[in-house]
Amino acid sequence: MRYTRYDLKHKKSSSMPFVICLTLVLFLSFLIGTVIFKTFIKASGTSQNAKIVSKENDKKSEGMANFFIIQCSANSKKENADKVLNDLNNIGTPFEVKNKGLYKVIYAACSEKDYDAYEKNVKSNKFDFNKFTISFSKSDLGGDELYDIISAYLEIINKFNDKNVKSVQVSSLKKWCSSLQNANEDYKNYKVIQEIKKHIASLSSDINRDNINENEIFIYNELMKIK
Numbered sequence: 772m773r774y775t776r777y778d779l780k781h782k783k784s785s786s787m788p789f790v791i792c793l794t795l796v797l798f799l800s801f802l803i804g805t806v807i808f809k810t811f812i813k814a815s816g817t818s819q820n821a822k823i824v825s826k827e828n829d830k831k832s833e834g835m836a837n838f839f840i841i842q843c844s845a846n847s848k849k850e851n852a853d854k855v856l857n858d859l860n861n862i863g864t865p866f867e868v869k870n871k872g873l874y875k876v877i878y879a880a881c882s883e884k885d886y887d888a889y890e891k892n893v894k895s896n897k898f899d900f901n902k903f904t905i906s907f908s909k910s911d912l913g914g915d916e917l918y919d920i921i922s923a924y925l926e927i928i929n930k931f932n933d934k935n936v937k938s939v940q941v942s943s944l945k946k947w948c949s950s951l952q953n954a955n956e957d958y959k960n961y962k963v964i965q966e967i968k969k970h971i972a973s974l975s976s977d978i979n980r981d982n983i984n985e986n987e988i989f990i991y992n993e994l995m996k997i998k
Contacts, residue, residue: 791903834910836918837883838925838994840903841893844876852876855898862896864931866987881929882992883920904992913958916951917997920967923947924990931983938979945971959998967993 808882843865843917844855852874859865865878878900879889886902893900909918923944948971954964970989978986 772911773891780854785868786881787982794912812934824949834908836907836909836914836921838880838905838921839886839889840880840901840994841878841889842875842903843878843893843898843900845873845901846876847873847896849919859898864872864987866926866984866991870993877987877991880925880943880987880994882925885925885929894978904984905997907960907997912952913961913964916954917960917964920948920951920964920971921990921994927978928986928990929984938977940977941971941974942976945974948972957959963993963996 776797816933843859844852846852846855855876856865859876859878863878864874868875868877878893878898881889890900890902906913907917909915925945927939927941930936948968953966954961958964
């Protein structure tokens with residue numbers, strides 16, 4: 772019996788493919804990890820910056836005084852403006868001013884804390900209106916004093932939006948106003964402060980519905996002068 776012998780040569784197993792795969796896996800892991808890390812750091816930085824900007828804006832807002840004018844008409848014909856004025860009388864104490872050939876009907880001049888209530892009232896009664904903002908810094912003595920005087924004055928005259936109010940006593944306002952420290956004459960709105968103080972000092976002991984409009988017009992004109 773014959774036997775045939777076969778010598779089978781075994782190929783030496785190479786470790787090269789394994790090394791390549793391992794290197795590729797490590798590289799991809801490093802790459803993905805780097806991208807995630809940078810994304811996280813960027814997001815964290817953006818959030819921190821947003822917080823800083825928000826705080827800075829809050830500080831700026833705290834240092835600003837804001838008053839608002841709600842105007843419901845600006846017409847070249849007085850009869851048209853008068854009609855709007857009469858309609859608004861049902862929901863407040865509007866007044867009319869003439870400026871640059873236009874008869875403007877103002878529903879209210881008000882402080883920031885009272886604005887939402889006035890706006891809601893105008894909207895619910897289907898009146899068109901424009902809002903004008905008067906802003907100035909109250910971070911110094913002059914600005915702080917101007918803000919306090921206007922706020923106190925508006926609080927008095929806007930009491931007449933309550934139809935049951937016939938008159939408002941202003942003796943305490945006059946006394947308080949006269950006790951205020953004078954702002955520096957270099958303050959840009961110094962003249963406005965002095966005019967309002969002088970007007971308040973000239974008031975009688977109370978304001979009534981007969982003279983409410985002239986007082987509203989006065990403070991409106993002073994607000995328009997503010998720089």
